[in-house]
Amino acid sequence: MERVFIIGTGLIGASTGLALRAAGFGGRIDGWDTSQLEMASAVQMGAIDGRAASRENALELARLADVIVLAVPVLAIKDWMQQLAPVLRSGQLVTDVGSTKLEIVELARELFPGDSTAVFLPGHPMAGKESGGALLAEGGLFDGAMWLFTPITLEMTAMEREWRGWIGCFGSRMLDMDATRHDEMCAWVSHLPQMLSTALSALLEERFGDAPEIAAIGGRALRETTRLGASPYSMWRDVAMTNSGPVADTLLALEQRLQHVRENLRTPELRDEFTLANRFRQRR
Amino acid sequence: MERVFIIGTGLIGASTGLALRAAGFGGRIDGWDTSQLEMASAVQMGAIDGRAASRENALELARLADVIVLAVPVLAIKDWMQQLAPVLRSGQLVTDVGSTKLEIVELARELFPGDSTAVFLPGHPMAGKESGGALLAEGGLFDGAMWLFTPITLEMTAMEREWRGWIGCFGSRMLDMDATRHDEMCAWVSHLPQMLSTALSALLEERFGDAPEIAAIGGRALRETTRLGASPYSMWRDVAMTNSGPVADTLLALEQRLQHVRENLRTPELRDEFTLANRFRQRR
Numbered sequence: 001m002e003r004v005f006i007i008g009t010g011l012i013g014a015s016t017g018l019a020l021r022a023a024g025f026g027g028r029i030d031g032w033d034t035s036q037l038e039m040a041s042a043v044q045m046g047a048i049d050g051r052a053a054s055r056e057n058a059l060e061l062a063r064l065a066d067v068i069v070l071a072v073p074v075l076a077i078k079d080w081m082q083q084l085a086p087v088l089r090s091g092q093l094v095t096d097v098g099s100t101k102l103e104i105v106e107l108a109r110e111l112f113p114g115d116s117t118a119v120f121l122p123g124h125p126m127a128g129k130e131s132g133g134a135l136l137a138e139g140g141l142f143d144g145a146m147w148l149f150t151p152i153t154l155e156m157t158a159m160e161r162e163w164r165g166w167i168g169c170f171g172s173r174m175l176d177m178d179a180t181r182h183d184e185m186c187a188w189v190s191h192l193p194q195m196l197s198t199a200l201s202a203l204l205e206e207r208f209g210d211a212p213e214i215a216a217i218g219g220r221a222l223r224e225t226t227r228l229g230a231s232p233y234s235m236w237r238d239v240a241m242t243n244s245g246p247v248a249d250t251l252l253a254l255e256q257r258l259q260h261v262r263e264n265l266r267t268p269e270l271r272d273e274f275t276l277a278n279r280f281r282q283r284r
Numbered sequence: 285m286e287r288v289f290i291i292g293t294g295l296i297g298a299s300t301g302l303a304l305r306a307a308g309f310g311g312r313i314d315g316w317d318t319s320q321l322e323m324a325s326a327v328q329m330g331a332i333d334g335r336a337a338s339r340e341n342a343l344e345l346a347r348l349a350d351v352i353v354l355a356v357p358v359l360a361i362k363d364w365m366q367q368l369a370p371v372l373r374s375g376q377l378v379t380d381v382g383s384t385k386l387e388i389v390e391l392a393r394e395l396f397p398g399d400s401t402a403v404f405l406p407g408h409p410m411a412g413k414e415s416g417g418a419l420l421a422e423g424g425l426f427d428g429a430m431w432l433f434t435p436i437t438l439e440m441t442a443m444e445r446e447w448r449g450w451i452g453c454f455g456s457r458m459l460d461m462d463a464t465r466h467d468e469m470c471a472w473v474s475h476l477p478q479m480l481s482t483a484l485s486a487l488l489e490e491r492f493g494d495a496p497e498i499a500a501i502g503g504r505a506l507r508e509t510t511r512l513g514a515s516p517y518s519m520w521r522d523v524a525m526t527n528s529g530p531v532a533d534t535l536l537a538l539e540q541r542l543q544h545v546r547e548n549l550r551t552p553e554l555r556d557e558f559t560l561a562n563r564f565r566q567r568r
Contacts, residue, residue, distance in 0.1 A: 126503055146500055175500055185497050188488065193505040196480070199541040201561035204472065207537075210567055213469050216430055216459055219410055221477040223568070224508040230565040233558035240549040251546040253491075255539045257483040262535040265524040274517035277485035281514040283494055284507070 001162050002027040005065035007058065007080055009033040009042035009051075011129060012097050013071030014137035017047030022139035023169035030065070032058035033134075041134035063087050067163055068118075070096035074238040078107055081120075085111040088118035093159040095121040099186065100243040101150040105179040108152050119157050122179065124148040124186075125172065132235060143171030150179035187246035191239055194228050195251060198236075201229025285446045286311040289349035291342065291364055293317040293326035293335075295413060296381050297355030298421035301331030306423035307453035314349070316342040317418075325418035347371055351447055352402075354380035358522040362391055365404070369395040372402035377443040379405040383470065384527040385434040389463040392436050403441050406463065408432040408470075409456065416519060427455030434463035471530035475523055478512050479535060482520075485513025 004020065006013045009031040017029050031048035032055075033039045039051045052058035062068050062084055070077045077098045084094060094112065098104055101122050112120035127145040129136055147167050156164075167174060177185075204226070208214050214222075240247060264270050288304065290297045293315040301313050315332035316339075317323045323335045336342035346352050346368055354361045361382045368378060378396065382388055385406050396404035411429040413420055431451050440448075451458060461469075488510070492498050498506075524531060548554050 126501060145503075148501070173500075175497075177497070181497075185501055188491070189498060189502040189506045192484075193509040195545050196484070196509060196542070197505075198558055198561040199545050200476075200480070200538060201564040202557045203537060203541045205560045205564035207472070213459075213461070213465075214473060215568065216457075217410060217432070217469055218473040218568075219429075221481075221512060222473045224511060225477040225480060226561075226565060226568075227508060228505055229561035231558070232562065233555045236558065237554070240554055244549045247549060248546050251542050253487060254484060255542050255546070257487045258480070258535050258539050258542075261479050261483050262532050262539070265528045265531060270521070270524055271517045273486045274482055274515070274520065276489045277482040277510075277513035278516065280485040280489035281510060284499065284502075284510075 001025075001066045001159065001166070003065045004029045004067045004069065005058075005062050006031040006048060006069045006071055007033075007062075008070065008072035008076070009038050009048060009134055010071065011132040011134065011136050011141075012125065012127070013069065014038075014042045014045060014047035014134040015127075015139065015141040016069055016071060016097075017042065018045065018137055018139035019142055019170040020166060021046060023166055025166065030061045032061070038134045042137070045134065045137060047134065047137060059083065059087050063089075066092060066159060068092065068094045070094065070098070073235070074098040074100050074104065074242045076238075077104060081107055081111055085117065090116050090118065091157075091159065092118035093121060093157065093163055094118050095123050095163060097123055097125055099124060099190075099239050101148075101179040101182045103242045105150055105152055112152075114153055119153060119160060121160055121163065122150045122152065124150075124182070126190075131230075131232070140171070142167070145172050147172040147174050148182060149174065149176045150182050151176055183243050184246045187243055187250045191243060191247045192250040192254065194231060194236060194239075195247065196254065197226055197228035198231070201226045285309075285350045285443065285450070287349045288313045288351045288353065289342075289345050290315040290332060290353045290355055291317075291346075292354065292356035292360070293322050293332060293418055294355065295416040295418065295420050295425075296409065296411070297353065298322075298326040298329060298331035298418040299411075299423065299425040300353055300355060300381075301326065302329065302421055302423035303426055303454040304450060305330060307450055309450065314345045316345070322418045326421070329418065329421060331418065331421055343367060343371055347373075350376060350443060352376065352378045354378065354382070357519070358382040358384050358388065358526045360522075361388060365391055365395055369401065374400050374402065375441075375443065376402035377405060377441065377447055378402050379407050379447060381407055381409055383408060383474075383523050385432075385463040385466045387526045389434055389436055396436075398437055403437060403444060405444055405447065406434045406436065408434075408466070410474075415514075415516070424455070426451070429456050431456040431458050432466060433458065433460045434466050435460055467527050468530045471527055471534045475527060475531045476534040476538065478515060478520060478523075479531065480538065481510055481512035482515070485510045
């Protein structure tokens, strides 16, 4: 691996560049972002060496790269896959960092079947911050984090093996799983907590606005359950669009569970609910 | 104020004793707890000087005290109010630290009308930990915390003024509010987050048990939204029993809000929900 091209030089993309440098990668890293500001920051931080001058130039730089990293939201990843497939060749590796995997996997099977095409490795680093942007990027962002893969090929090419090696150097743990299972599990552990926190924050905002008592009385419980309410729609729209089914399932299950609690506030059933919850926490 | 008697020497009761000592209170502090272990710990930590030998002895010590602090769960507070009312006298102050206030206020109006009886000051320090017990008590527990009151008398006695003075010395801020409003606000900022976290933890436990992927994939979002799942039923039963109406209202409102999010995962309505949530967080 001598040349890397990063599409999307925000938090995850720029952190990937910085992590490669921190791990000792000596090759060239180019980047592209629709925001000139993000790209300029990424260059200044040393996350990328050079930047594409235009979308057309980005496709040319992608043709020269050994590994192309798609670090944009899921729907934009799918767009880039469509644009890249015709211009790439065998021997190259395309990988992504999208939060949902099934739609990407289905498109990758179609566009990168693998004989004469580039290889596509669907990936998802479980790392991030409440806000995005290159300025928050860090070379250590993936240290200790889980980097999930939902592979579509049975055998690894040399380039894929090398790319996984670099991710190991970032300090990430890696886990391969089925894309459907990935999207279902992520709906439970990540998308549901997000939607929940957004819904609770929106409800409190509509109900109390700037009533001073909320600030005066609310403690750690309120702070923690609404923290993710700060997450921007722009980061979550594509998740909601591309994982609607599993996310809706988790929301419905939680609605029913809250109803059960509500109907049993004065019965011993509430004790069973606390017992189950205590058991869940004891395992963590 | 020369003698204080603390009923319930767990986390809050023992911390109150320690806070009094830290603030320079030089009088005597006695205590009582149904658990001999809690009482022994409270004595050993210096939270109380002496302990009642029995429930009967506790009533005798209460008769000798200037201030009686009820630091037990809400239903036990109501029991103690019934037992104390006939034996106490004018000039004494009874105060409590219960998490819900309306039922206590209604009972206090009946039992401590104020002419020839002791004065009752309903209180609620917004401090605590996920677990209880004297061993976790700290003299600094109330430092920076909000200590709410829902007074039933218009004028303060000298003893009440002195007691509030000590709480100020603990480093607490104080706010007087209506009991109905208190229970409604606490349902939103404290009881709802608790029931939510319990319901989500119970749901995940039932669905996934010890599936290793939950631990592997779950990050800060999961950790924070389920943290309160560790809270014991024993601490929350009385809250659910004595604030059922307001808590049920908040649960129903959240159920409806989650349904709204679920039905709009693929529509622009989701953007409005994120916008409201972002606004709520920007105020904090």
